[in-house]
Amino acid sequence: MFSNRISDVPKSFIREILKVSADPSIISFAGGLPNRDLFPVENIKDATNKVFDIVGPDVLQYSNSEGYKGLREQIAKRYKSFYGIDVSTKNILITNGSQQGLDLLGKIFLNEGDSVAIEEPGYLGAIQAFGVYKANFLPVTVSEGGMDVEELKSVLQNNEPKMIYTVPNFQNPSGITYTNENRKDVAEVLKGSDVYLIEDNPYAELRFSGSNKKSFMEFLPEHTILLGTVSKTIVPSFRLGWIVAPDIVMEKLLVAKQAADLHTNYFCQRIVDQFLIDYSLDEHIEKIKKMYLSKKQNMVNAIKKYFPEEIEFTDPEGGMFLWVTLPKGISSMDLFDMAIKKNVAFVPGDPFYTNKTGVNTFRLNYTNSDADTIDKGIKILSECIRDIL
Amino acid sequence: MFSNRISDVPKSFIREILKVSADPSIISFAGGLPNRDLFPVENIKDATNKVFDIVGPDVLQYSNSEGYKGLREQIAKRYKSFYGIDVSTKNILITNGSQQGLDLLGKIFLNEGDSVAIEEPGYLGAIQAFGVYKANFLPVTVSEGGMDVEELKSVLQNNEPKMIYTVPNFQNPSGITYTNENRKDVAEVLKGSDVYLIEDNPYAELRFSGSNKKSFMEFLPEHTILLGTVSKTIVPSFRLGWIVAPDIVMEKLLVAKQAADLHTNYFCQRIVDQFLIDYSLDEHIEKIKKMYLSKKQNMVNAIKKYFPEEIEFTDPEGGMFLWVTLPKGISSMDLFDMAIKKNVAFVPGDPFYTNKTGVNTFRLNYTNSDADTIDKGIKILSECIRDIL
Numbered sequence: 001m002f003s004n005r006i007s008d009v010p011k012s013f014i015r016e017i018l019k020v021s022a023d024p025s026i027i028s029f030a031g032g033l034p035n036r037d038l039f040p041v042e043n044i045k046d047a048t049n050k051v052f053d054i055v056g057p058d059v060l061q062y063s064n065s066e067g068y069k070g071l072r073e074q075i076a077k078r079y080k081s082f083y084g085i086d087v088s089t090k091n092i093l094i095t096n097g098s099q100q101g102l103d104l105l106g107k108i109f110l111n112e113g114d115s116v117a118i119e120e121p122g123y124l125g126a127i128q129a130f131g132v133y134k135a136n137f138l139p140v141t142v143s144e145g146g147m148d149v150e151e152l153k154s155v156l157q158n159n160e161p162k163m164i165y166t167v168p169n170f171q172n173p174s175g176i177t178y179t180n181e182n183r184k185d186v187a188e189v190l191k192g193s194d195v196y197l198i199e200d201n202p203y204a205e206l207r208f209s210g211s212n213k214k215s216f217m218e219f220l221p222e223h224t225i226l227l228g229t230v231s232k233t234i235v236p237s238f239r240l241g242w243i244v245a246p247d248i249v250m251e252k253l254l255v256a257k258q259a260a261d262l263h264t265n266y267f268c269q270r271i272v273d274q275f276l277i278d279y280s281l282d283e284h285i286e287k288i289k290k291m292y293l294s295k296k297q298n299m300v301n302a303i304k305k306y307f308p309e310e311i312e313f314t315d316p317e318g319g320m321f322l323w324v325t326l327p328k329g330i331s332s333m334d335l336f337d338m339a340i341k342k343n344v345a346f347v348p349g350d351p352f353y354t355n356k357t358g359v360n361t362f363r364l365n366y367t368n369s370d371a372d373t374i375d376k377g378i379k380i381l382s383e384c385i386r387d388i389l
Numbered sequence: 390m391f392s393n394r395i396s397d398v399p400k401s402f403i404r405e406i407l408k409v410s411a412d413p414s415i416i417s418f419a420g421g422l423p424n425r426d427l428f429p430v431e432n433i434k435d436a437t438n439k440v441f442d443i444v445g446p447d448v449l450q451y452s453n454s455e456g457y458k459g460l461r462e463q464i465a466k467r468y469k470s471f472y473g474i475d476v477s478t479k480n481i482l483i484t485n486g487s488q489q490g491l492d493l494l495g496k497i498f499l500n501e502g503d504s505v506a507i508e509e510p511g512y513l514g515a516i517q518a519f520g521v522y523k524a525n526f527l528p529v530t531v532s533e534g535g536m537d538v539e540e541l542k543s544v545l546q547n548n549e550p551k552m553i554y555t556v557p558n559f560q561n562p563s564g565i566t567y568t569n570e571n572r573k574d575v576a577e578v579l580k581g582s583d584v585y586l587i588e589d590n591p592y593a594e595l596r597f598s599g600s601n602k603k604s605f606m607e608f609l610p611e612h613t614i615l616l617g618t619v620s621k622t623i624v625p626s627f628r629l630g631w632i633v634a635p636d637i638v639m640e641k642l643l644v645a646k647q648a649a650d651l652h653t654n655y656f657c658q659r660i661v662d663q664f665l666i667d668y669s670l671d672e673h674i675e676k677i678k679k680m681y682l683s684k685k686q687n688m689v690n691a692i693k694k695y696f697p698e699e700i701e702f703t704d705p706e707g708g709m710f711l712w713v714t715l716p717k718g719i720s721s722m723d724l725f726d727m728a729i730k731k732n733v734a735f736v737p738g739d740p741f742y743t744n745k746t747g748v749n750t751f752r753l754n755y756t757n758s759d760a761d762t763i764d765k766g767i768k769i770l771s772e773c774i775r776d777i778l
Contacts (some may be wrong), residue, residue, distance in 0.1 A: 001551070001583065003522075006497040006641050007450065015454075017649065039449040045441045052434045060428040061625040065404075095486060096650040100588045104648045107521070108395040128648040132496070133392075157618040162390070237655035252395050256406070259517040261485040265654045266626035 004112070005132050013351050015378060021345040027377035029364040032195075032320060036231055038288050040279070044235060047274035055270055063266035065258045067094025067242070071273040073244055075228065077280075081368065082205065083215045087226075087244050089242040093253050094264045098200060098227040098241035098378065102129035104260065105198065105243070107160045107224065108252040112133055117155055117164035119147065121323070121352035121361065123172045123200065126165050137354035140164075142171065144314070146182030152189050163196045163225075169204040172320025173352045173363035177317060180214050187219030196249070200227040204334065205285055207318035208293035230272055232320070233285055238268040291319065292367050298374045299366040305375075306382035313364075320367045325360060330388055332362040338384040344377045394521050395499070402740050406725075408706075410734040418753040419734040419752035421561065423621055427677050429668070433624060436663040444659055452655035454485025456631070456648045456702060460662040464617065464631055467670075471594065472604045476633050482642050483653045487589060487616040487630035490520035493649065494587065496613065496633070497641040498551045499524055506544055506553035508536065510712075510741035510746065512561045512589065515554050526743035529553075531560065533703070535571030541578050552585045552614075556594035558602060561739045562752040566706060569603050576608030585638070589616040594674050596707035597682035611635065619661055621709070627657040630631055652695035680711065681756050687763045688755040697778065698732025709756045714749060719777055721751040727773040733766050 021028035029039040049061055066072070072092040078319065095101045102125060110116070110133035112200035118126065118141035127137070138155045141148040147166070155161075166186075168178040178186070190197060199216045216224045228243035245253060257263070299322065300315050307313070312325040326332060332348040339345065410417035411441045438459050443524055455461070461481040468476040484490045499505070507515065509528035509697035516526070525664040527544045528539040535554070544550075555575075557567040568576070579586060605613045618630035634642060646652070664776060688711065696702070701714040715721060721737040728734065755763065 002497055002641055003500050003503075005500075033451055036446045036450050039446040041441065041446050042448065044449065045438070048437055048441075049434070051436075052430065057425045057428040057430050060430065060626045061622075062625045063427050064424055084414045096654075097646075105707060108391055111392050111394075114392075125648075132645065132648045145584060154444040231451075235656075237449045237450045237656050239650060239717075241651070252391055256395060256521065259488075260649070262514070263490040264630070265485075265628050265657060268622075287444065306461070338578060363408065 005134055008134070010192050012105050012262060017345065017347060020340060024377065026340070026343050026345050027369065027380070028345045029366065029369065029372055029377060031368060032365055033368055034236060035291060035367050039235060039293060040275070041306040044271065044275060047278055048279070051267070051270045051274050058188060059073055059267050059270055060383050063147060063262045063263050065254055066264060067092070067264055068269040068273060069172060069252070070365060073240070074273060076275050082212070085215055085217045090242055091246065091250055093243045093245070093257060094269060095241045095243055095257070096239040096261070096264050097231055098202060098229045099125050099129065099261070101227045101241055102126050102200075103132075106130045106133040106135070107256045107260075108249070109196070115161040117152070117161040117195070118354065119166055119171065120354070121173050122165065122354070123167055124351045125193050126200065127351070127354055128166070139354050142174065142176055146176070146178030147186050149185045149189060150225055150267060152186060152200060153376070156189065156193065156195075161195055163198055165198045165200065166203075166216070167200045168216065169201055170206065170268050170321070171176070172319075173321055173347070173349070174323035175185065175316030175319055175321045176323070183214060183218055190223065197224050199224055201318035202229050202232045205233055206227055206289055206292060206320070208289055208296065210317040219376070225249065233281065233288070234272060234275065238265065238271055238272065238300065240264065240268060240368065241256070260328045261339045265316050288367050289318070295366045295369070295371070295374065296322070297363065298371045300379065302375045302378035306379050308382070308386060311385065320365055322364050322366065324362050324364060326385070327389065328360060330360050331358040332360060335362065335388050338388060339381055342380050342384065344380045344384070346381070352384075390609065393525055393618065396572065397523070402747060404577065406736060409729060411678070415729070415732050415734050416762055416769070417734045418758065418759065418766060419736050420754055420757060422757055423709075424623060424627060424680060425634055428624060429664070429673055432668050433660065436667055437660050439494055439667070440656070440659045440663050443624040443663075448656050448659055450655070452652050454643055454652045456481070456653055457655060457658040460658050461631070462663050462720060463662060468633075471601070472606070474604055474606045480633055480635065480639055482632045482636060482646060483640060483658060484630045484632055484646070485650070485653050486620055487591060487618045488514050488518065488602060489649070490616045490632040491515050491589075492521075493645045494552065494640050495519045495522040495524070496645045496649075497638070498585070504548045506541070506550040506584070508555055508560065509742065509743070511554065511743070512556055512739060516740070519554070528597045528743050531563065531565055533565060535565070535567030538571070538574045538578060539591040541575060545582065547585075550584055551759050552587055553579065554587045554589065555588045555605070556591075557605065558590055558594065559710070560707050561592070561708075562710055562736070563712035563739070564703045564705030564708055564710045565712070566602060572603060572605055573608055576605060583607050584612065584614050587616065588613055592623045592708035594600060594622055595678055595709070597678055597685065597708040598628070601738065614638065621665065623661060624671065627654065627661065629653065629657060629661055678707075684755045684758070684760070684763065685711070687760045688753065689723050689768065691764045691767035695768050697771070699721050700774065701711055711753050711755065713751050713753060715774070716778065717749060719749050720747040721749060722747060724751065724773055724777055727777060728770055730772065731769050733769045733772070733773070
């Protein structure tokens with residue numbers, strides 16, 4: 001009865017985990033939610049009222065598929081000030097969060113069985129979005145410092161992927177950031193091929209320490225597609241993201257966007273635009289970074305205090321997640337089953353791999369618990385780890 | 390380079406027409422926009438501020454893929470009060486306008502080449518959405534009173550479509566409404582088959598005269614999928630619609646929705662919910678109906694006054710459009726080219742057919758022009774018609 005593309009998709013594993021974790025008696029490091037205490041509610045409220053007053057009834061009318069020009073201009077400016085790269089307003093398409101960007105890219109690029117190179121471990125939402133278009137995934141290992149360039153070369157020798165998907169800054173799930181050298185090397189491997197590199201970039205602005213890295217756009221300008229979002233810096237519920245793509249790709253994206261939902265919520269585009277005009281995004285982001293850094297430190301300290309020494313973990317310079325590696329052969333799924341009985345939740349590594357199960361890695365989110373809860377939860381988790389070892 | 394599904398989609402014809410029509414010196418009957426003077430701006434503004442005060446920061450947080458439960462409960466209640474049908478909250482999925490409903494249905498049902506029966510003429514947005522999934526369209530003629538039942542029978546004898554797409558109330562583009570008898574007959578033909586009937590229903594509440602018709606849900610409860618939206622009754626820019634589907638379909642829709650964009654804008658779901666709690670939708674809709682009826686009368690009167698007698702046109706009891714049929718062999722595209730030179734625009738019939746060009750029909754929108762402009766525009770159009778005859 002159903003299409004092949006949807007019949008093969010299993011019920012979302014992570015939705016089930018998040019459902020379990022939603023129980024308030026659970027200490028959850030499972031979600032990926034920004035901390036609600038940081039939402040600029042009053043400023044958004046003021047911006048909203050200003051939009052009603054300035055724009056009037058037209059703010060409730062249908063709008064164009066590309067998105068509001070003023071907002072797209074501000075996004076272009078931010079690329080210039082943050083990354084020093086030139087992005088033209090006409091190459092920006094406003095989407096319903098970057099997740100829709102992934103869906104539209106899958107839609108315009110992938111025939112059944114087409115290949116997509118993807119970080120391993122990689123972002124679950126990308127695996128889901130491209131999986132629906134029946135992508136043939138080519139995983140390339142990512143570890144401290146970035147993507148394994150030799151592995152990438154060998155993958156490209158045997159295959160012609162249409163895209164390569166990356167989250168080069170504070171990656172979800174691992175928290176890893178590619179070094180500038182690694183980016184250059186990856187770009188060098190791709191140069192001359194037809195592969196589009198997707199730089200999905202929700203976390204770059206949330207850097208606590210170290211220096212900002214360069215965008216792939218600098219190394220591979222003709223074949224880089226950028227995905228962005230306000231979900232981690234301003235507001236998630238608006239579902240406001242964007243794609244930056246070359247003209248030839250943008251033309252197809254626009255057709256796909258129109259068929260998908262005509263356009264993104266115009267009212268909320270105007271609110272975010274007004275917020276960016278009236279308030280300092282930099283000042284707001286400083287507050288987020290301060291809080292997240294402190295929570296990250298709490299978690300790293302607790303891990304150092306409680307976890308057995310042989311357990312490896314990343315210590316990210318920004319973003320929302322860190323990544324734990326258990327000794328070989330230990331399943332993080334089994335650990336999850338033990339931990340949830342003691343009311344602690346996290347996301348086992350499995351859904352972040354395209355073709356492996358029973359992996360020994362898992363993701364911890366640190367942005368949504370206070371210091372005491374982090375200490376308590378990591379302590380309980382360490383007891384489970386000792387039990388399973 | 391691109392997927393087959395997107396390579397074959399031509400640049401949207403209607404986008405080009407709407408671009409031309411956007412010129413303020415043009416009298417445009419081309420668009421399909423609700424009249425901005427009727428948007429309940431002050432009430433929406435008050436509802437928005439109340440939502441900020443009641444819900445607080447959480448209104449800016451990520452939410453669930455199904456949509457806000459309170460809003461879905463109100464939608465279920467409205468189905469009961471307006472249609473007398475029982476719809477369960479769990480069978481309602483909130484989408485980005487009904488256009489996303491169409492995209493998700495295409496995604497979960499259609500493999501390349503799968504058949505979709507569709508009204509002829511039919512809604513352009515549905516042709517686009519299903520076209521992207523490479524549907525094989527089976528057009529079934531719709532004329533005064535509804536769908537041609539004999540034609541439908543013969544189509545079903547030779548094919549097994551997965552869906553049949555209908556807009557049974559004040560259809561876009563024709564303004565036609567199916568009679569209750571016709572709905573019963575159509576349902577009778579479908580009974581026992583696996584075909585899902587899509588009842589896309591943006592206009593039913595905008596009825597000026599005559600009596601409300603029954604939902605297909607009454608005749609074909611197991612195999613009817615409803616699409617709804619607030620775009621024509623409250624606010625278009627929010628992109629807020631919904632699908633009502635049986636459990637087995639809902640499960641797949643939910644997977645597709647999550648992969649497509651995680652969830653619909655939660656902030657705006659809460660605003661519409663608050664608006665529906667605090668204000669009378671019925672009173673608001675009365676205002677819309679009063680204005681649209683008057684404009685429809687203006688247009689019908691002008692057509693009667695100016696058009697040659699042999700020109701046929703529909704006189705809808707609601708909705709936003711009427712449909713003109715020129716004598717056989719006269720192309721409405723040619724008429725469009727003549728009319729646009731005299732600064733009058735409409736939508737030629739061609740994009741509403743899945744496999745015909747140079748048709749003799751066209752769509753007129755009456756909701757966005759004042760009485761004098763309607764009279765003037767129809768007069769100019771009548772001169773062009775006389776020229777082309």
